[in-house]
Amino acid sequence: MKENIISALEKVRTNSPLVHNITNYVVMNNTANALLSLGASPVMAHAIEEVEDMVTIASALVINMGTLSKNWVEAMITAGKKANEKGTPVIFDPVGVGATAYRTTVATQIITHSKPSVIRGNASEIMALSNANIKTKGVDSTQSADSALDSAKKLANETGAVVVISGETDFITNGKDVVCIKNGSPIMTKVTGMGCTATAVIGAFAGVEGNMLEATSAAMAVMGICGEIAARESKGPGSMQVNFLNQLYNISADDINSRLKLSYE
Amino acid sequence: MKENIISALEKVRTNSPLVHNITNYVVMNNTANALLSLGASPVMAHAIEEVEDMVTIASALVINMGTLSKNWVEAMITAGKKANEKGTPVIFDPVGVGATAYRTTVATQIITHSKPSVIRGNASEIMALSNANIKTKGVDSTQSADSALDSAKKLANETGAVVVISGETDFITNGKDVVCIKNGSPIMTKVTGMGCTATAVIGAFAGVEGNMLEATSAAMAVMGICGEIAARESKGPGSMQVNFLNQLYNISADDINSRLKLSYE
Amino acid sequence: MKENIISALEKVRTNSPLVHNITNYVVMNNTANALLSLGASPVMAHAIEEVEDMVTIASALVINMGTLSKNWVEAMITAGKKANEKGTPVIFDPVGVGATAYRTTVATQIITHSKPSVIRGNASEIMALSNANIKTKGVDSTQSADSALDSAKKLANETGAVVVISGETDFITNGKDVVCIKNGSPIMTKVTGMGCTATAVIGAFAGVEGNMLEATSAAMAVMGICGEIAARESKGPGSMQVNFLNQLYNISADDINSRLKLSYE
Numbered sequence: 181m182k183e184n185i186i187s188a189l190e191k192v193r194t195n196s197p198l199v200h201n202i203t204n205y206v207v208m209n210n211t212a213n214a215l216l217s218l219g220a221s222p223v224m225a226h227a228i229e230e231v232e233d234m235v236t237i238a239s240a241l242v243i244n245m246g247t248l249s250k251n252w253v254e255a256m257i258t259a260g261k262k263a264n265e266k267g268t269p270v271i272f273d274p275v276g277v278g279a280t281a282y283r284t285t286v287a288t289q290i291i292t293h294s295k296p297s298v299i300r301g302n303a304s305e306i307m308a309l310s311n312a313n314i315k316t317k318g319v320d321s322t323q324s325a326d327s328a329l330d331s332a333k334k335l336a337n338e339t340g341a342v343v344v345i346s347g348e349t350d351f352i353t354n355g356k357d358v359v360c361i362k363n364g365s366p367i368m369t370k371v372t373g374m375g376c377t378a379t380a381v382i383g384a385f386a387g388v389e390g391n392m393l394e395a396t397s398a399a400m401a402v403m404g405i406c407g408e409i410a411a412r413e414s415k416g417p418g419s420m421q422v423n424f425l426n427q428l429y430n431i432s433a434d435d436i437n438s439r440l441k442l443s444y445e
Numbered sequence: 446m447k448e449n450i451i452s453a454l455e456k457v458r459t460n461s462p463l464v465h466n467i468t469n470y471v472v473m474n475n476t477a478n479a480l481l482s483l484g485a486s487p488v489m490a491h492a493i494e495e496v497e498d499m500v501t502i503a504s505a506l507v508i509n510m511g512t513l514s515k516n517w518v519e520a521m522i523t524a525g526k527k528a529n530e531k532g533t534p535v536i537f538d539p540v541g542v543g544a545t546a547y548r549t550t551v552a553t554q555i556i557t558h559s560k561p562s563v564i565r566g567n568a569s570e571i572m573a574l575s576n577a578n579i580k581t582k583g584v585d586s587t588q589s590a591d592s593a594l595d596s597a598k599k600l601a602n603e604t605g606a607v608v609v610i611s612g613e614t615d616f617i618t619n620g621k622d623v624v625c626i627k628n629g630s631p632i633m634t635k636v637t638g639m640g641c642t643a644t645a646v647i648g649a650f651a652g653v654e655g656n657m658l659e660a661t662s663a664a665m666a667v668m669g670i671c672g673e674i675a676a677r678e679s680k681g682p683g684s685m686q687v688n689f690l691n692q693l694y695n696i697s698a699d700d701i702n703s704r705l706k707l708s709y710e
Numbered sequence: 711m712k713e714n715i716i717s718a719l720e721k722v723r724t725n726s727p728l729v730h731n732i733t734n735y736v737v738m739n740n741t742a743n744a745l746l747s748l749g750a751s752p753v754m755a756h757a758i759e760e761v762e763d764m765v766t767i768a769s770a771l772v773i774n775m776g777t778l779s780k781n782w783v784e785a786m787i788t789a790g791k792k793a794n795e796k797g798t799p800v801i802f803d804p805v806g807v808g809a810t811a812y813r814t815t816v817a818t819q820i821i822t823h824s825k826p827s828v829i830r831g832n833a834s835e836i837m838a839l840s841n842a843n844i845k846t847k848g849v850d851s852t853q854s855a856d857s858a859l860d861s862a863k864k865l866a867n868e869t870g871a872v873v874v875i876s877g878e879t880d881f882i883t884n885g886k887d888v889v890c891i892k893n894g895s896p897i898m899t900k901v902t903g904m905g906c907t908a909t910a911v912i913g914a915f916a917g918v919e920g921n922m923l924e925a926t927s928a929a930m931a932v933m934g935i936c937g938e939i940a941a942r943e944s945k946g947p948g949s950m951q952v953n954f955l956n957q958l959y960n961i962s963a964d965d966i967n968s969r970l971k972l973s974y975e
Binding site: 205208209212213216217222223224225226227228229230233234237251421422423424425426427428429430 | 735739776779806809899901902944948951952
Binding site for chain 1: 492686688
C-alpha cells in the first residue's frame with residue numbers, strides 16, 4: 181500500500197486535478213488552501229446556472245452539506261447527477277447528519293440522487309446515516325470510530341460507496357475490506373473543518389486514482405501523517421492550521437515510508 | 446470576580462457547550478476556531494428548515510448580522526424565537542448597525558423578536574442602536590467606548606439585555622452595574638472579526654453560566670487577556686490571528702490571576 | 711513612480727478608505743484582513759436592500775464573482791450602477807470567467823452595467839474576457855501573462871478600464887501605457903485568494919488616488935513586494951498567508967525603494 185500512496189500523491193502533484201467543491205461557508209478557505217498546498221486545483225461554484233458546466237471540466241466533485249440551504253441542495257444534486265453521467269467521482273461529506281431532521285432528509289436525497297463514490301463522516305454521522313435513531317450533537321462526534329464500523333460496512337454495501345469513519349483510528353471500507361489508519365493527532369479535532377478538509381483531499385486523490393478504496397486510503401494517510409508532523413510544532417490550534425497546510429505542501433515519500441501506520445482489519 | 450471567571454472557563458472546557466451560530470461569512474471560520482480552541486462546540490446552521498431543531502439542542506444562540514440578507518434574517522428571528530421559548534440565551538452582534546437603513550431596521554427587528562440576553566457592539570454600533578441619529582462608517586467604530594456608556598445603559602434598561610461596548614476599555618452593563626475591563630491590545634482591531642469572535646465567546650460562557658453579567662464579563666476578560674498575550678509575540682495581524690487562537694487554547698488560571706484588569710464603574 | 715507608490719501607501723494608511731466588497735465566500739476573511747493590515751477599512755455587504763446605501767459611504771467598490779449566484783449578481787450590478795453615479799471607482803475581478811457560460815455572461819453584464827475603473831484577472835481570465843473562444847480551467851490560469859497583453863490592451867480600450875494581468879510579471883495597462891512589475895513569489899499561487907486580495911488592495915489604493923494607472927500600479931507593487939518578503943520566511947502556503955498579512959502591515963518606504971522592479975513596456 182505504501183507505494184500506492186506515494187504514487188497517488190505524485191499523481192496529484194503532477195496532474196493537478198480540478199476539484200469542484202460545493203461545500204460549506206466555514207471551511208471554504210481551508211479546503212481551497214489544502215487542495216492548493218497538496219498540488220490540486222480547487223474551484224468552488226454553487227450556482228444552479230453553472231454547476232453542470234463546472235463539474236464537466238472537473239476530475240472530482242466534493243459535496244459537503246455543512247451549511248446547507250434549499251438552493252445549495254438543488255445545486256448539489258444537479259451537479260451530482262451530471263458527475264454520475266460523466267463517470268466523475270462524487271465525494272460526500274454528510275456534516276451534522278442526525279442533528280436535525282432536515283440534514284437527515286437532505287443526506288438521504290444526496291445519496292440517492294448523486295450516487296457518491298466515497299462518503300466520509302465522523303462516527304456519529306456514519307451511524308446516523310445508516311440508522312435514523314442515532315442523534316448527533318451538532319457537528320462533533322459523540323461516538324468512537326470503531327463503534328461505527330458495522331454501520332459503515334452496511335452503508336457501503338447499501339450504497340456501493342467506499343465509507344470512511346474519521347477518528348483516532350480512521351476506518352475505510354468498501355463493505356468487505358477494511359483499511360485502518362492510526363496516524364494523526366488529537367489537536368486535529370480542535371481545528372474547524374479538518375474533517376471537511378479530509379473530504380476535499382479525498383476528492384483530489386479520487387481525481388487521479390480510479391480505485392476508490394486506494395484513493396481514499398491514500399488521502400486519509402496523507403491527512404494523518406501531515407497532521408501528526410504539524411502537531412509536533414504547534415502550540416495550539418492556530419499554529420496547527422498553518423503548519424498543517426505547510427505539511428501538505430512539503431510531505432515527502434520519506435515521511436510516508438517512515439510514519440504510515442496502516443493495517444487491515 | 447477572578448474566581449468566577451476561572452470557574453466559568455473551567456465549565457466551558459468541561460461541558461463543551463454547543464453554540465449555534467447564525468453569523469456572517471467573513472468570520473465563520475475564525476469564530477468556529479475560537480470556540481473550538483476555547484473548548485466549546487460550534488455549529489453554524491442558517492436554513493429556515495432546521496434552525497429551530499438546531500437551537501433546541503444548543504446551549505446558546507449567537508446572531509451576528511455582519512453579512513445579512515433576507516433569508517438569513519428570517520432564520521435569525523425564527524431561531525431567536527425558539528431560543529426564547531426554550532430559555533436558551535441569545536447573544537446578538539449588530540454589526541454595522543447605523544451604516545445603512547436596512548441594518549438599523551433589521552437590528553430593531555431582531556431585538557424585538559429574538560429578545561437577546563446579551564448585545565455586543567463597538568461604541569458606534571451601541572450608540573446607533575439606542576439613537577438613530579448616529580451614523581457609523583461601515584463596520585469599524587468612529588466613537589470611543591466611554592462616550593457610548595450612557596447609550597449602553599439605556600439600551601440595557603430598554604431591552605433587559607446585558608450590553609457590551611468593546612474598545613480599548615470594554616464596558617459591560619446590565620443597565621445598573623458597570624464592569625470595566627482594560628485588557629487587550631490595539632492590534633486586535635487589525636484582525637477581522639475580533640468583535641464577532643468576542644460575541645461567539647460570550648455565547649460559550651452564556652451556555653454554562655446563568656448570570657449574564659458574569660458570563661459576559663468572563664468572556665470579555667478571556668478575550669482581552671488572550672489578546673494581550675498573543676500580541677506580545679505577533680509581528681503583525683497575520684500572526685496575531687494565529688497566536689490568539691493558541692492563547693484561547695492555552696489560557697490558564699494563572700494568566701487570569703496575574704493579568705486581569707477588571708474594575709467597577 | 712516609486713515616490714507615487716510610497717505616497718499612495720501613506721494615503722491609504724492615513725485616510726483608511728472604506729472599501730465596499732461584494733466578493734466570494736472563499737476569500738472574504740483574507741481580503742478583509744488584507745485591507746485591515748494595509749490600513750484600509752473593509753466592509754462586506756451584498757443585500758440588495760442595502761448595497762446602494764453602503765457604496766454611497768465607500769471610497770471604492772470591489773466586485774468579485776468567485777462564487778457568484780443570481781441574487782449576488784443583482785447586488786453587484788445595483789451597487790456598481792450607484793458607484794458609477796457617485797463617481798466611486800469600481801474594481802472588478804472576473805474570477806473563473808471562461809470556465810462556464812454563466813460566468814462569461816455575468817462578467818459581460820457587470821462590465822456593461824457597472825463600468826469598472828479597473829479589471830484584474832489572470833492571463834486566462836483576461837483572454838477569455840476579450841475573446842470568448844478561450845477556455846479557462848476552473849480559476850487557475852493556463853496561460854502566461856505576456857501572452858495576454860494584447861487582449862488586455864484591447865479590453866482596456868473597449869471598456870475604458872485599467873486592466874491588470876497578474877502573473878510572474880504583472881502587466882497594468884490603460885490600453886496605451888503598460889507598466890510591468892516583476893516582484894512577487896511563485897508560492898503566492900499556492901495561497902487561495904491572492905488574486906482576489908490583489909483586487910481588494912487595488913480598491914484601497916483607488917479609494918485614495920484618482921489616477922487609476924498609478925493607483926493600480928501602486929497596489930500591485932505593494933502586493934508583489936509583500937509577497938516576496940513573506941515568501942523568504944515561509945515554510946509553505948500556511949505560513950505564507952500569515953506572513954503576507956504581517957508584511958502588508960509592516961511594509962515601509964525602504965522596502966519599496968530597495969525592492970521595486972517596475973518598468974514600462
